[in-house]
Amino acid sequence: MERHLSADAATADERAAVDAILSRPPSPWVGGERSPHALHAARRDESAVPPRDLLLPALRALQAEAGGVSRGAISYLAARMDLPPSDIYGVAAFYALLDVDAPPEAGASVKVHLCDDVVCQLAGAESLIAKLRDRYGAEGEPAGGVSWHRSPCLGQCDRGPAVLVQRAGTYAADIAIASATAEDVARAIADPTPAPTPPATVPQAGDASLVVLRRIGRVDPADLDSYRHAGGYESLRRALALGPESVIQWVTDSGLQGRGGAAFPTGVKWRAVASQAARTHYVVANADESEPGTFKDRVVMEEDPFAVVEALTIAGYATGAEQGFIYVRGEYPLAAARLRHAIARARQRGFLGSNVMGRGLSFDIDVRQGAGAYICGEETALFNSLEGRRGEPRNKPPFPTVHGLFGKPTAVNNIETLLNVLAILAVGPERFRAVGAEDAKGTRLFSLSGAVMRPGLYEAPFGTRLGAVIDMAGGLRPGRTLQAVLLGGAAGSFVGPEALDTPLAPAALRPIGATLGSGVVVVFDDTANLRHTVLRIARFFRDESCGQCVPCRVGTVRQEELVARLAAGTPRGSAADEIRLFHDIAQAMRDASICGLGQTAASAVDSAIRLGILGREGGPA
Amino acid sequence: MAPPLQVKQLPERIVHATIDGQRVAVPEGTTILAACRSQAAEVPTLCFLETLAPVNVCRACVVEVEGSRALVPACSRPLETDMVVSTRSKRVDKSRRMVLEFLASSVDMSLAGPDVERWMEEYGVDPDRYGPKAAAGADLDARAGRHGPTVGAERATAAQPVKVDNDLYVRDYSRCILCYKCVEACGDQAQHTFALAVAGRGFDAHIATEFEVPLPESACVYCGNCVGVCPTGALMFKSEYDLRQANQWDESRQTVTDTICPYCGVGCTLELHVQDNAIVKVTSPMDHEVTSGHLCIKGRFGFEFVQQRPPAAEPR
Known part of the structure; x- marks a missing residue:
């Protein structure tokens, strides 16, 4: 169908950015240059139309190249992907990190996103905002190519205030800074070389008794051999020996429940997908954690990316999927980079690809990044976003296990959930379920932040008292008293000091109207408003x-x-x-x-x- | 000649369930809404239209299903064996009241029709509970995920100027309840033109062309099918809009005459709405097997020649 396109043309740079994602247009009939000569042959090759799921990567590439998504760029995308311009505009305008109002000369612009959410407020976000306002003018108004914007939680609550610098043009990069000073922001704007990454705040690092965090601090996140020395790929080896049915049985017997917030039994979900007659099956790792106060999955992906890759491979094997996706929130550039590196290494060494571990298993993984939308952590919104649509949730039923990504049976799991599977295969379901509470087995990651001595990521068995978890972080600052705790993030609830003795497990929390959600614990002392x-x-x-x-x-x-x-x-x-x-x-x-x-x-x-x-x-x- | 190949259909299964205490039996795949209507149980709908696939976004049709934590949209959920459905439980009534009240508090529902007016009465809608309307309406420049500070003294609304950018229809998005029908009708449910999409997010989500360009610069082909499906008068034929502006629109003075479109061989049925011996609007019956209520620009708008009166004879 011939689309109605605006007369605006994409710049050469914009076309190159799109072509880098979609590959070059194979013919003038799908967005290439039309010369009078080319018009002699009116041929259209449907297979030359790229799949719609490349839309969000292409929009992200345009944002990085041109500092916004222009009319000309949307016209070019519409021609290349055979999509209506209105549709593409509707998708682009859905995401906070894509700018459809950018001035045409946006080019090498810089956008500074400052977290002013719950936790960063406690860490001095407003004073940082005041400094940036002095330096760069009013919010949202570009001055010298730089604009700043208030942002929801950036997932760096262990070391706020947090900033995401979105630099477009020649030195395009997304740079997460935490904890950020006005000088850090100025440096990230001016200097294209990335600043060194601060170490992860995992105070328990090195403790071999941990289940999920055991490798943090012991493995080099860029080195596959280091991961293997720490026991990496032993769980996949065990899984391949057991067979898919037994893997699902082990996961079921372990009592593992989803760690993203809904606590659905993982084994039940995997079995539901594996037993679907319809093919293709997909597995998706939901790494879009955007719940204010949550940063657990970011730390795991940044520090132990091979574990995520191995665990998703096991999920694919168990459920009969040959393709996995990791959907990482757009605000986590480092996590996405480290995962991509890990995937490339694993592929190179035969841990991914058409013959995984020489066992004839075919499985591969693609990393996709979001573009600023909390809702895309909802599993069906995530599917729509991944498919290149607006991140609007779908009505359920049908559930993802029947009708998921691309309408196919899909197992979608949180990153922390997947890492628990490695432990289940390493120690067996009995030992795994020996830890934890009656109604929730194993350990739980807690994103601990706010008015404690040592904010950071902690692991503790389900059923640990709230007060004991806060004590792990060194308790409150001297002389301060506890006012309240926000459990489970913005979608969770506040509890008062009387809840300190409550065990952190679903049944024990129910009477006080709270849930663990994604494991957020934000502590407010008497100074908090x-x-x-x-x-x-x-x-x-x-x-x-x-x-x-x-x-x-x-x-x-x-x-x-x-x-x-x-x-x-x-x-x-x-x-x-x-x-x-x-x-x-x-x-x-x-x-x-x-x-x-x-x-x-x-x-x-x-x-x-x-x-x-x-x-x-x-x-x- | 061999007879055409007969594809064997699976035998139809019948689903037995309970709606408001009455046992019902319907073919498998029947929605709760259709089953309710077969029982003459009224379920209000706003975003539902028989000729479009349900998008279940307005949530006016929610019903209570035993064992389900949240309420369930009747328009899209198929009735299942042994489901126990209540269409008027306390929870259902509360949700319906709130949905209607939320809409009435934020958009102009005055042209949404007599059913909506009756439901507002029946469910006790009071939009003024949320304070006086804010002087300024929707913040259409808002970027996704951002809005200005609020002190809560006034309630935000979708109020905005009417878009009059062509001679055939106008868009008054201060009346838009975001039912998605126009997008669906413009898109793959009928017209396949895709001039309209939903843009923005949250309270700032709105129906838009690409970059909000005026309709003449968009892909719009002026079939008027978006106007035909709009439930609240947000999309309106210019002829109707002008008469309403002049305070001359009067449905009691209108007659409807069925005829066949003269332009091509398809033979769409037209309904000519006539006031004071002039055609003021053209529609097509929704249950028409050819049109499903949809027309093209010619049938919808190509009637002006009918009302070209011969000029008064000049005196010789």
């Missing part, structure tokens, strides 16, 4: 709602407006009236939203009202 935190969470959900369904699209707005009134002590009517209204809004979002984002968007605010942080009669204390 929690009303401000609650308002930031309400703002987060309004920003991150995909806008598809009414309860979430409007509900998150009404919730933010209501929280703003309560936080300022200016309720409409009485505070009790506002709380009644809140419960109506919350129930509609929980009951009628399409996906988990809307269904949990009121959870933290609800808990804040329960704890009296918000809505006490007489306004704020």
Whole structure:
């Protein structure tokens, strides 16, 4: 079909950026240069149209090249991919890290994304923002090619305040800086050589009794041999000896549950995919962790990338998939780079490809990066994003195990979940399940941040008391008292000091209205302004709602407006009236939203009202 | 000649379930909505249209299914064996009220039709609970994932100027409930023109051409099928819009005459809406086996020649 395209032409650089992803156009009929000579032969080769899932990589490449997605670039993409320009625009305009409003001369522009979310607020984000405002002017207004923007959580809560510098043009790069000073930001803007990466904050590093973090600090993340010396690829070897059916049985017997937030039994999910008659099957590693306060998967991917590759290979083997994808959030450039390196090495050494470990198994992995959208961590939104569509969740059922990526049976697992599989195969299901709580087996990663002595990533058995986990991080700073803990992130809930003795396991948390979610523990001492935190969470959900369904699209707005009134002590009517209204809004979002984002968007605010942080009669204390 | 090959269909299975305490039996694959309607149980819908695949985004049709944590959209969920469905439980009524109230609080629903008006009454919708409307409407320059600060004194709305950029139809997105029907009808559900898509995110999500260009610069072919499926008057024929602006639109004075489109051999049925002996709007019946309610630019808009009156005879 001949598309209606605008007369705007892509620049040579923009075309080159797209061609680097899609390969060069094979004929004038799919976006190539049309000379009068070429028009003699009207041939169209459908196989020359690139698959739609390359759209997001191409849009990311354009952003890096030109500092934005221009009209000409969309025209070129539309011709190359045989997609409507309106459709491509709709996709590009969905993502926070893609700019469809960039001025045409954006070229070598730099965008500085500053995290002002829950945890970075505690780490001085506002004072850093004030400094950048002095230096670069008002938010969102380019000055000298540099603009700065407030950003939701960048997943560097162990060392905030965090910044993501998005540099476009010749020295294009995404640079994550934490903890960031104004000088660090200036250096990243001016100097194209990347600054050295700070070491991971894993205070338990080197402890061989750990299950998931055991290799952190002991292996070189760039070296396959170092990984193998630390026991790497022994689990895949064991899996290949056992056969797919037994692998699934072991995972089932281990009691492993998903670590992304929903705690679904992994073995059940794998069996559901493996038993689907329809082919092709896919496995997807969900590395889009964007839950404010969560950074666990980033640390694992950065420090132990081969483990992610090995674990996903096992998942593919067990479920009958020959292709795996790792969807890494766009704000994690280092994790994506290290995973890509690990995949290339593994392929080179026969751990991926058409003959994995010489056993005739065919399996390979592709890394795809997001572009700034919390919702894409929802599994069906992730599929849509990966397929080159707007990251809008799909209605379930059908579930991914039946109708997942590209409409095929798909096992999608969180990074931490996958790493547990390595341990299950290494020690067997009995030893794995010997640790943990009655209703949740094994250990759990905790992203610990806020007002503790040593923020960082910690591993502890399910059922460990909340207070004991905080003690692992050295407890509160001297002279401070505990005000509250945010458990499970923005989609989780606040708990008060009385919860310190509560074991961190699903059944024990239920009575206090909390869940572990993605393992977030943000600690607030008596100096924190929690009303401000609650308002930031309400703002987060309004920003991150995909806008598809009414309860979430409007509900998150009404919730933010209501929280703003309560936080300022200016309720409409009485505070009790506002709380009644809140419960109506919350129930509609929980009951009628399409996906988990809307269904949990009121959870933290609800808990804040329960704890009296918000809505006490007489306004704020 | 050999008879055409008969493909064996799987025998149809019947699903037995319970809706509002009544046992029902429907063919497998029937949606909860269709089953409810066969029981004469009213389920409100906004984004659903018989001729388009359900997108289940408005959530007005949610029902309670025993054993399901969240409520379930009736428009897209097939009825399953032994499902127990309630169409008017407390939770259902609360959600429906809130969905209608959320919409009424943020968009202009005044042309959404008598059913919507009745539901608002029935479910007790009160949009003013959220405070007075904000003076300025939607922040259309907002980038995905960003919005300005709010103090909550006023409620944000989708209010914005009407887009009048061509002679055939206008777009008033302050009435848009984002039901996706226009996008579907413009796209692969009917017209395959793809001039429209959803852009932006969250409360700033909106229907757009690429880079918000005016319709004449877009791929639009003016079939008017988006207007035909719009449930809230956000898309409106220019003829109707002009009469409404002049306060002359009056459906009680209108008649509808069925005829066949004169332009080509397909034979689409046209419904000519006539007011004061002038055609003011052309539609096609949604249950028409050829059109499913859709037309092309000629049938939809090519009627002006009918009303070219001969000039008054000049005095000799």
